[in-house]
Amino acid sequence: MGLEAKISVLPYYEIKHPEISRIRVFPTPEEAAQAAAEEIIGVVRVNPQAAITYATGDTVIPLYENLARAVKEGRVDFSETSGFHLDEYYPCGPDINEYPHGFVAYLRQRVFTPLGIKNANEMNGLAPDPEAEAKRYDGLLSAKPIEIAILGIGPWSAETQTGCHIAFNESGTPFSEKVHVQTLDPVTLMRDRQERGQDSPERALTQGVANILEARRIFLLAYGEKKGQSLREALFGEIGPQRPASALRLQGQKVTLFIDEAAASQFGKL
Ligand code: F6R
Numbered sequence: 335m336g337l338e339a340k341i342s343v344l345p346y347y348e349i350k351h352p353e354i355s356r357i358r359v360f361p362t363p364e365e366a367a368q369a370a371a372e373e374i375i376g377v378v379r380v381n382p383q384a385a386i387t388y389a390t391g392d393t394v395i396p397l398y399e400n401l402a403r404a405v406k407e408g409r410v411d412f413s414e415t416s417g418f419h420l421d422e423y424y425p426c427g428p429d430i431n432e433y434p435h436g437f438v439a440y441l442r443q444r445v446f447t448p449l450g451i452k453n454a455n456e457m458n459g460l461a462p463d464p465e466a467e468a469k470r471y472d473g474l475l476s477a478k479p480i481e482i483a484i485l486g487i488g489p490w491s492a493e494t495q496t497g498c499h500i501a502f503n504e505s506g507t508p509f510s511e512k513v514h515v516q517t518l519d520p521v522t523l524m525r526d527r528q529e530r531g532q533d534s535p536e537r538a539l540t541q542g543v544a545n546i547l548e549a550r551r552i553f554l555l556a557y558g559e560k561k562g563q564s565l566r567e568a569l570f571g572e573i574g575p576q577r578p579a580s581a582l583r584l585q586g587q588k589v590t591l592f593i594d595e596a597a598a599s600q601f602g603k604l
Contacts, residue, residue, distance in 0.1 A: 355589060363594050398445055405449050415451055416478055422436070481551065495562060496519050497567070501541050506540070508543075509575060510576055514539075515537055518537065552588050
């Protein structure tokens with residue numbers, strides 16, 4: 335390849351929104367994930383001790399693959415960063431054989447180990463007293479300003495008018511909530527059954543909207559038409575607990591959305 339410089343230019347456009355500062359739209363999820371990874375890498379290069387909150391789920395898998403590749407190639411070092419867990423089913427333990435849907439197992443496998451993060455802060459989904467565990471985890475978060483919160487968004491149901499969760503903050507959860515025990519919305523449980531083939535516990539531990547809004551930067555990734563419908567509710571529906579992701583509009587200057595054209599195609603159909 336010689337000394338030829340390889341510059342990759344990502345084709346994308348931005349959608350203007352009154353509250354959210356950046357909505358970046360890419361032709362494909364892969365390109366959106368690559369762009370999000372590059373922004374995160376840029377932040378970690380400037381602040382090698384950054385504390386980062388990591389969502390789990392399908393959407394963020396390509397993002398984490400990009401980050402793992404960059405670490406392998408020696409382009410960035412995450413070893414001094416701190417990793418934070420966004421949410422966890424309750425009860426749920428780290429043993430992937432016993433709890434194949436668990437988020438601790440996911441994070442260890444896709445984030446903490448491949449990125450070499452030494453300070454990984456996990457929620458204990460088997461804690462005998464989940465309320466006490468929520469308090470403990472909230473204490474950990476208060477001690478470290480979060481540089482980036484990486485999020486996905488949950489499904490929206492037109493029928494029940496519930497959904498578009500961030501972390502496991504379901505419709506009706508006050509924006510003032512910190513880490514807490516959450517009863518999962520039937521829309522989430524049905525998504526888990528239909529799309530993941532799992533019977534999830536009915537409760538979870540989750541960072542609250544208030545924790546998420548404290549992060550310096552919030553990156554939300556969403557792809558496909560269904561996620562576009564969730565985003566449409568969050569971005570253009572009424573701001574309030576019925577649409578948890580609408581809370582991001584209260585701190586919109588911190589927020590970047592990385593989405594694909596299929597998701598953006600839903601915004602026109604209000
Ligand atoms: C997971 C989480 C959830 C997911 C959301 C989307 O840690 O916090 O809010 O981000 O349910 O999940 P996927 O990406 O699987 O569609």
